[in-house]
Amino acid sequence: MRSRIAPAAALMAAVLLATSCGGAGEVQDDAAADLDVSTGVTENSIKIGSHQPLTGPAAPGYSQISIGAGAVFDYINANGGIHGRDIDYVVKDDAYDPARTIEVTRELVHSDEIFAMLGGLGTPTHSKVVDFLNEEGVPDLFVSSGALMWNQPDKYPLTFGYQVDYTKEAKIQGSYIAENMPDAKVGYLHQNDDVGTDSEIGLEQYVAEQRVAVESYDPGNTDLGPQISALKEAGADVVVCSCIPAFSALAILESASIGYEPQFVVSTIGADTATLKGLLSEFAAEAGNEDLPVEQLLDGMIYTGYLPSITQQDDPWIQLYSQIYEEHADSDRPITNTTVYGMVQATMMGQALMSAGPDLTRQSLIDAVHEQDWAGPGLVPFSSTENDHGGFAGAMVLRFRAGKEPEVLQEAMVTDNRGGEITTAEVERPAPEEVSFFGE
Amino acid sequence: MVSLRNHESTGQGEQPRRASAPSAADRWRALPALVRFPLAAAAAFAAVLALTFVTGPTGDLRIGSVGYYMLAIAGLQLLIGYSGQISLGHGAFMFLGAYTMALLVLHQPALPLWLNMLITVVLSCAAGVLVGAATARLHGPYLAGATLALAVGLPSVTVRFPELLGGSNGLAFSTRGAPPALAGVITNTQWQAAAVWLTTLIGLVVLATISAGRLGRRMRALRDDESAAGLAGVPVGRTKVIAFVISAGAGGLAGACQAYLLGTATPSSFTVTLSLSLLAALVLGGLGSMWGAFFGAVALVYVEVWGEDLAHALSLDSNVANNLPIVFFGVLLILVILVWPQGLHGMLRSLAGLVRRGR
Numbered sequence: 001m002r003s004r005i006a007p008a009a010a011l012m013a014a015v016l017l018a019t020s021c022g023g024a025g026e027v028q029d030d031a032a033a034d035l036d037v038s039t040g041v042t043e044n045s046i047k048i049g050s051h052q053p054l055t056g057p058a059a060p061g062y063s064q065i066s067i068g069a070g071a072v073f074d075y076i077n078a079n080g081g082i083h084g085r086d087i088d089y090v091v092k093d094d095a096y097d098p099a100r101t102i103e104v105t106r107e108l109v110h111s112d113e114i115f116a117m118l119g120g121l122g123t124p125t126h127s128k129v130v131d132f133l134n135e136e137g138v139p140d141l142f143v144s145s146g147a148l149m150w151n152q153p154d155k156y157p158l159t160f161g162y163q164v165d166y167t168k169e170a171k172i173q174g175s176y177i178a179e180n181m182p183d184a185k186v187g188y189l190h191q192n193d194d195v196g197t198d199s200e201i202g203l204e205q206y207v208a209e210q211r212v213a214v215e216s217y218d219p220g221n222t223d224l225g226p227q228i229s230a231l232k233e234a235g236a237d238v239v240v241c242s243c244i245p246a247f248s249a250l251a252i253l254e255s256a257s258i259g260y261e262p263q264f265v266v267s268t269i270g271a272d273t274a275t276l277k278g279l280l281s282e283f284a285a286e287a288g289n290e291d292l293p294v295e296q297l298l299d300g301m302i303y304t305g306y307l308p309s310i311t312q313q314d315d316p317w318i319q320l321y322s323q324i325y326e327e328h329a330d331s332d333r334p335i336t337n338t339t340v341y342g343m344v345q346a347t348m349m350g351q352a353l354m355s356a357g358p359d360l361t362r363q364s365l366i367d368a369v370h371e372q373d374w375a376g377p378g379l380v381p382f383s384s385t386e387n388d389h390g391g392f393a394g395a396m397v398l399r400f401r402a403g404k405e406p407e408v409l410q411e412a413m414v415t416d417n418r419g420g421e422i423t424t425a426e427v428e429r430p431a432p433e434e435v436s437f438f439g440e
Numbered sequence: 441m442v443s444l445r446n447h448e449s450t451g452q453g454e455q456p457r458r459a460s461a462p463s464a465a466d467r468w469r470a471l472p473a474l475v476r477f478p479l480a481a482a483a484a485f486a487a488v489l490a491l492t493f494v495t496g497p498t499g500d501l502r503i504g505s506v507g508y509y510m511l512a513i514a515g516l517q518l519l520i521g522y523s524g525q526i527s528l529g530h531g532a533f534m535f536l537g538a539y540t541m542a543l544l545v546l547h548q549p550a551l552p553l554w555l556n557m558l559i560t561v562v563l564s565c566a567a568g569v570l571v572g573a574a575t576a577r578l579h580g581p582y583l584a585g586a587t588l589a590l591a592v593g594l595p596s597v598t599v600r601f602p603e604l605l606g607g608s609n610g611l612a613f614s615t616r617g618a619p620p621a622l623a624g625v626i627t628n629t630q631w632q633a634a635a636v637w638l639t640t641l642i643g644l645v646v647l648a649t650i651s652a653g654r655l656g657r658r659m660r661a662l663r664d665d666e667s668a669a670g671l672a673g674v675p676v677g678r679t680k681v682i683a684f685v686i687s688a689g690a691g692g693l694a695g696a697c698q699a700y701l702l703g704t705a706t707p708s709s710f711t712v713t714l715s716l717s718l719l720a721a722l723v724l725g726g727l728g729s730m731w732g733a734f735f736g737a738v739a740l741v742y743v744e745v746w747g748e749d750l751a752h753a754l755s756l757d758s759n760v761a762n763n764l765p766i767v768f769f770g771v772l773l774i775l776v777i778l779v780w781p782q783g784l785h786g787m788l789r790s791l792a793g794l795v796r797r798g799r
Binding site: 023024025026054055059063093096097098099102103106107110111123124127128131192193194218219220 | 497502505545546548549596599602607608609610612613614615629698702704706708709748762763
């Protein structure tokens with residue numbers, strides 16, 4: 001046996017030695033990619049790509065995002081496109097698995113030859129392709145995640161954040177609680193990744209003294225019983241839930257089932273009430289409780305938001321989006337706030353492409369994004385300047401009311417993700433007719 | 441039960457040898473395993489390298505994926521197809537390999553790739569000894585259950601040590617591409633695919649050599665009848681543990697190749713689904729032959745791609761289209777098992793047999 005392994009090992013060593021003379025982790029910096037190109041742009045089309053969880057654990061809820069974006073692009077195309085070009089929106093399923101994200105992103109860039117990436121979803125997923133996209137010179141607009149890492153213009157000049165980052169949002173939640181509920185005991189419930197750590201940093205700046213418990217959950221384990229009991233034990237009157245939708249719903253259900261009624265303060269990522277209602281009914285039905293009053297359970301929930309909500313039926317943008325969704329969406333589900341999230345991304349992409357002009361290159365798109373005046377569907381200011389790629393810079397505080405429009409508890413505020421102050425934001429919201437996101 | 445005959449190195453019993461002068465195939469088979477396997481591997485490497493010149497960067501990534509899956513499945517083949525032990529936890533060793541690679545690249549960037557690979561193999565083999573020794577007394581469903589627990593539990597370690605292992609977001613890193621001397625001749629993605637295939641083929645040569653030798657014979661004897669093998673003097677426990685260790689080493693190396701190719705190690709890539717997919721791919725490819733690993737790996741990577749293309753071509757409703765690739769794989773698995781219980785490899789063999797008889 002030994003005599004056979006020895007030559008095999010010698011061969012292995014020889015060939016591998018020959019193949020790698022330097023350290024595997026010693027990477028040279030490549031020259032910056034050429035941005036004066038129009039890859040993916042033809043006379044009459046612009047190819048935009050995205051990776052989304054269309055199947056797998058993150059698909060419920062999040063698969064609506066690309067349906068919304070696709071509907072807006074259809075609407076743009078039906079109305080003459082952008083400077084005469086139609087948008088060709090290519091969505092690839094990564095099932096929220098980073099290995100798949102890498103594969104589909106390379107496919108989008110090399111095989112489909114997309115012009116730009118829009119709204120790639122997820123922190124664990126998108127963080128594995130952000131280097132690649134920047135090296136290849138592909139504009140990476142409006143990442144669908146609130147991680148802080150997208151806002152690094154020096155390291156990732158082509159990547160732009162979209163949703164308010166977790167720390168900014170938590171600061172606004174924290175200051176609202178400290179001002180309006182100064183005597184409340186506060187408990188945190190958050191996901192055990194960057195969502196949790198970044199949120200905690202923000203909250204601690206304002207409610208560290210009121211905090212009585214910090215609980216975290218793992219997205220792979222759907223039993224929230226221990227965490228909710230611990231929060232009840234600690235006597236928390238306010239629970240700040242920095243959770244994805246499924247876990248906001250589970251937290252609300254679990255509390256109801258043990259007779260614990262704290263004031264929930266939920267982050268935008270888990271506060272889409274239409275999605276929550278669906279999840280609550282689904283979970284309740286699984287537990288054999290068909291007619292749970294889901295509206296009542298959610299009634300009074302405080303949440304932060306930076307986009308118009310579908311319950312605001314008077315909002316001109318929501319009216320337009322509802323109409324677009326009905327006419328163009330490839331889905332039989334009702335429109336949700338998550339759909340609106342994707343629709344706003346697509347609208348903003350349209351705005352940037354319009355500003356970039358008819359002679360479209362990747363550089364002209366990036367320049368347009370840097371200089372864009374983002375007045376439009378969003379409720380808070382959006383930053384995408386040369387030095388700040390942070391996306392939505394703050395949030396409003398709202399309260400859900402069963403069967404009614406949400407009540408605005410605090411108008412839009414903006415802040416930074418460090419120790420800076422929270423200030424009132426000046427927001428200008430033109431109607432859809434005044435915003436150019438398609439046309440000649 | 442798989443019969444002894446189903447192994448590439450044993451003679452093709454069903455075909456009476458023609459009396460005429462020995463053909464090229466006969467002469468090839470007469471070569472000693474130690475010459476034959478490296479030669480075949482060198483030919484396969486040349487073929488893969490040539491293939492990467494035709495395909496684009498996306499193709500390179502897929503070819504590389506076939507490579508590391510093949511290595512993982514081949515390790516599983518040795519364990520299940522040859523020694524008859526069922527493991528549902530092979531993904532755990534891939535997890536171990538991927539994280540070892542990631543940590544080495546991040547914290548010891550000066551170490552060359554081949555050393556990283558060797559360290560990974562050593563570590564995974566060590567883990568294989570621990571697990572194998574603990575599970576050597578188990579067989580059948582009990583072994584499957586124990587290894588399943590490993591696959592379920594191990595990825596959660598990342599959440600326990602978020603500073604070191606990056607929590608549920610995992611680790612991301614970049615590795616050195618093609619040497620500057622080769623710039624313009626070979627792209628980085630080609631280089632990576634070639635490195636993965638070189639590792640895989642060396643691994644396969646080792647695996648094939650082992651299974652063609654005394655240890656392989658012992659494993660097959662164990663698989664077919666444990667008591668009989670024991671009576672005949674085969675050390676039952678030791679052989680089982682050795683099979684487990686070798687298979688763990690192959691799994692770890694496959695994980696390292698995956699991490700190297702993708703530049704990431706993330707817990708969500710190493711769920712139970714991965715372990716089950718590897719097993720399904722092995723059964724689909726064919727138990728009892730290293731070729732089964734190849735067909736299984738190709739199916740694992742490309743059935744999904746073809747399923748997506750099909751869904752695209754049929755312009756189905758998005759809910760159906762999104763799940764079509766999974767359904768496609770399942771249906772293929774069921775059909776192949778029903779019609780050719782020996783998997784794709786068995787199918788090709790029986791087809792080849794038909795052709796020969798028809799001549």
